[in-house]
Amino acid sequence: MPAPTVMPVLSVAEMRGCDNEAIAGLGIPALVLMERAAWAAVTLLHTVAPAAGDGANHILILAGSGNNGGDALAMARMLAAQGKAVRVRALPPRSAETIQQTAILQGWPLSLTPLDDLAGLAADLTACDLVIDGLFGIGLDRPVEGLPADVIALLNACGLPVLALDVPSGVQADLGGVLGIAVRASWTVALGWPKPGLLSDPSLAWVGELWVADIGIPPQAGHISGRRVSWPPDAQRLLPVERAPQAHKGQFGRVLLIGGSPTMPGAIQLATAAALAGGAGYVTACVPETMIPAMASRFPAAMFRPQVPSQGTDWDDMLNRADVIAVGPGLGQSSATALLVERLLRTAKQPVILDADALNVACAHPEWVWHRSAPTVLTPHAGEAGRWLGIGSEELQADRWGALERLVDRTAAVVVLKGARTLIGSPNGPQWVNVSGSPALARGGSGDLLTGLIAALLAQGLGATDAARTAVWWHGAAGAVAAETHGMLSATWETVLAALPVAAQRTPPPVAPIGLTKLG
Incomplete structure (x- = not known):
């Protein structure tokens, strides 16, 4: 599936509206969307993070009570089916889909235990190669406290690679701030579309490498947003390189x-x-x-x-x-x-x-x-x-x-x-976020x-508007090229200008087969 030319950025309310329209309006079962989300995350591990996905045979999955936890439980089943040694630590399920995913796991060859024992969690972390963060999703609107905060602190201290589902637990999805404490992810896979908080300066230390997964919500679900990603398939085409x-x-x-x-x-x-x-x-x-x-x-x-x-x-x-x-x-x-x-x-x-x-x-x-x-x-x-x-x-x-x-x-x-994530806005037009740099x-x-x-x-x-966002993208892309060729410390203004032609012609990285798209 090719990368979209224009990538919308959806707020929590807009994403929920799309989910509801896909499920109630278009008749797509919520469990189908959950399965698509889980499979996209599994594919991310194997396709674009092979050192983690293929080299990680012992995987710990942290599942919350809501649908973010349901996505994580579905991942557990898929990874177990691929022969991975999977351990799941889960909070009590609340949503209907998460309850169903919990029931499906009964009898599967994996360890499913409650997330209520820090000593047991610490032992699991020492025995694992990689962690899936499915504790809290985009609906989190209060500070993380108590046991979940202790879990996140323990996870951050262990040094293992972490894949966060939709948003690192503890990051506020609309603004990008940290609600008390947050998971420091190696990768984050945004499900459906990226959320504004994932593309805002405060969240950059927590998100890691950001990917977006198409989970099968069709255009007629009405994902209309006033925010867009300014990135190569869109901004690069505006450069007047031909004469x-x-x-x-x-x-x-x-x-x-x-x-x-x-x-x-x-x-x-x-x-x-x-x-x-x-x-x-x-x-x-x-x-x-x-x-x-x-x-x-x-x-x-x-x-x-x-x-x-x-x-x-x-x-x-x-x-x-x-x-x-x-x-x-x-x-x-x-x-x-x-x-x-x-x-x-x-x-x-x-x-x-x-x-x-x-x-x-x-x-x-x-x-x-x-x-x-x-x-x-x-x-x-x-x-x-x-x-x-x-x-x-x-x-x-x-x-x-x-x-x-x-x-x-x-x-x-x-x-x-x-x-770090420059924003561009104009009267009566969309807001753009730049992901180069x-x-x-x-x-x-x-x-x-x-x-x-x-x-x-x-x-x-x-x-x-086009001149501003194209220049911002080009400038950022040239900075990245200069850093690659001269090092982070020595990428001076001369090297950035010298990198402009390379940045203008650079082809975006290939997209994973089911619609995984890297941002930045």
């Missing part, structure tokens, strides 16, 4: 970058380098006049304009020559910067990208942005976005999807909320490269 034989530079747009200051000369140079590498036909950097000689020798393909007062014929002429304008890298936060940004947003007819210092001086004046008729792209990290919303970065990180929505509503702009990008200058790439793609004709 006609008779193409000329005037067809690929004019980028104007405004930034730089005597104390921060580097950021605008990184944005300039990225705009050139991103394929813009013309790139002009408007910088302090003292910076021009050094930049001109470094970037002979670019053009340069000295920073001038943000009014008058020189200013108007400079703006009129551009197809897209990016402002902010290294600009400083003086009163002159505030005047420049206000003047630009009030007069420019082109798309404008606000980054870094331009974001900071504009955050007290959202009306500068929302009154514009041309697109505006904001590129905040958590701290900058928090200033726009009047909240701290910790509060913002606890609900990144909600913060994105509020920032889009506040500005009527395309918002790129940067992070690498911790190697967690260094100064990465955001400046992204600004230049967004500007280059906007100049080449992509719409503001």
